[in-house]
Amino acid sequence: MSFPEFPGPLFTDLYELTMAAGYFDRQLDDTATFSLFVRSHPKRGYYVAAGLQEVVDALTRFHFSDEEIDWLQQTGRFNRDFLAHLSTLRFTGDVIAMAEGEIFFSDEPVLEVSAPLIQAQIVETYLINTVGVSSLLATKAARCVHAAAGRPVVDFSLRRTQGSHAGMTVARSAYIAGFSATSNVLAGKIWGIPISGTMAHSFVTAFESETEAFEAYANLFPDSAVLLIDTYDTLQGARNAAIVGNSMKKKGKALLGVRLDSGDMVTLSRQVRRILDDAGLSDVKIFASSGFDEYALERLIAGGARIDAFGVGTRMGVSADAPYLDMIYKMVRVGKRDVRKVSEGKITLAGEKQVFRQHADDGGFLGDTIGMRGESLNGTTPLLRPVMEKGRPMGPMPTLEEIRSRFARNFERLDNCHKRLSNPEPYPVRVSDRLAALQERV
């Protein structure tokens, strides 16, 4: 299991380093706690935590190479003592975090770092970026899984993700959120995610005729052939696929499916279903892909489309309706002082925190309380668990399958009213009395 390589400690905003130099100069290197959380998002009723494994890997490996220090020195911005300090820096802090696959809500910390101030500051950019994009995409994918209402959903987004790292992240995040497979071969190799794929229009056009292309493909992949039928004319394509399907039958094989990739999916899927059924091929599945997102899936299913599985691409892969989370990382305590930023209506909760979840007897989520780290609230489950201590991971991280199962369990327990694609009912999140009192004091 490995991610695209950690780009190293220079993958950071310059101000993290200039601030660190400022702290170093004033010998301000007390332990500080920073809280990572999402402010509200108008289009999201919940978020899916992801990215923790990658963060723990990176923090474990965190150090400046000699070459990096030399380059920083050449910028002329930093003095020798500070650079000497950086050259020996390792991450020695503690991290508590929600496990990947947990569901969280606005203002709830998903992760808190407690480390010497300089370390905790320098990792800011990387933490926001990594947990941010992983959770963004897991959340978007969960919405698609919900909208598909039990039908399999496959990640087809690789070609249009925002770069290669996002392309890997979306495959992993979508799998966590319940996607059945990905088209991304490298994600199959690295993480064992099932891979899926058939043919593009170019394959069909590379042959003299559509039927010839179908036959060539079916002969080569007799157990997994899905034929793309919309290159020329979708209904004729369905008839050609039916001919190939029936000739496979005679050889004791079965055509797995056909794929629609354009046009009016409700009408076409029903017409294609009839063509296949009339040809005695009612086991042949209809796959569809065509710029789908969760809203399209919901509409298609409501409209009576006869689609057995969905390929979901670009709009999911970039979370097109909400392409970023307002994820922030704020200092909440330094030394023995709880701190907060209060300006222009953006309020941050001071102090080291815990998120407590209350469950119904059947496991359903009733509501959360953001409390102080040391509090214990009867009948609730704390969601932030220690994952690193003094810079070391605390035991093995869960496997991807475990994370996926955790999410599936959680998602069942979240009431559907919070999962509505538009105007979801707000999930109840309150602040504990003790944490509220602390805010008054700060």
Added chain:
Amino acid sequence: MSFPEFPGPLFTDLYELTMAAGYFDRQLDDTATFSLFVRSHPKRGYYVAAGLQEVVDALTRFHFSDEEIDWLQQTGRFNRDFLAHLSTLRFTGDVIAMAEGEIFFSDEPVLEVSAPLIQAQIVETYLINTVGVSSLLATKAARCVHAAAGRPVVDFSLRRTQGSHAGMTVARSAYIAGFSATSNVLAGKIWGIPISGTMAHSFVTAFESETEAFEAYANLFPDSAVLLIDTYDTLQGARNAAIVGNSMKKKGKALLGVRLDSGDMVTLSRQVRRILDDAGLSDVKIFASSGFDEYALERLIAGGARIDAFGVGTRMGVSADAPYLDMIYKMVRVGKRDVRKVSEGKITLAGEKQVFRQHADDGGFLGDTIGMRGESLNGTTPLLRPVMEKGRPMGPMPTLEEIRSRFARNFERLDNCHKRLSNPEPYPVRVSDRLAALQERV
């Protein structure tokens, strides 16, 4: 100069490999030409070409490692002969492309690959992804530069880009498009892009008082200090900054600027300007950053904000109003046969192409013609130039500074009516008579 490492040939959709297996099985490996272009986008009047350097690097290094071949074999999907073929595969094709920094329009090929069909097919996913995200972000950045109307713009997006690759790409693409600097330290190291950054709210809150934080920072960075003044109260922050600015003056130094990061920017910037001017600090610049994009910059300037330079972050870094381009890669010729896909209103132009641009006497862009590769159209400049021949780069690629200059020259020549942020006037793009005639024949 190096990009985040090429993730290798398994960074591809599975169907590229299953199609390749199909071609191999039928010995279909004639030279094929694929065309990379963007279908129309309702929110974009032009696109900025970027990503070519990265593509050429990757194609040059393209090969399957033994480990990758072993893994593909273990999937049980591919036969021995095909895998043996893959194991010796290198990219041996030709590439013609627009240089990075060219401006292009919907339907115009930005790149065409001519290579044995299997190679040309397998690289599809990578090409779309890489040229797609680089051009997407360069285009978004160009819009911000245009909206800033001559004021410097700095890339602050790193923390919220969709992953690390996008974080690197946005710094490079934005620099091409005319940004003056980036907060991304690694981009400074890899590409020599000027880096910029000051302090976050956490720096201010780490000190007992705002003034103490300002003094500490100004002492350490006497030549480049920009003080963040909105942690507690922006106007009081401006007064505190003025005190620090005047004490720097006495030491023969000068405060570079203050930064606003929240609130009503028009009102605040004017109030802060007055406080600084009244304190005799009219040389101190006002920087502002606060969830800006090109629309916000245009509004602020029109509203009379007294802002000298902008930090532009998240919305630019994910191209929030248009988070993907509908970039596609279509086979247009295979062997001696020109081909096209025609289905459901999506039409592709068959044949190997060239884009011809007509210039006015003063250099201004008058209009483009998409023609056949071999055509010559009087008084026009062909934009697609050979960059790889038989798998080898043809000479050195331009430097980043050259690319940036090329874009600046081009952008001046594009009429402002096409640069409007909303409802830009369509730029004239026609199809040549010969190319149109070819479509009739196909």
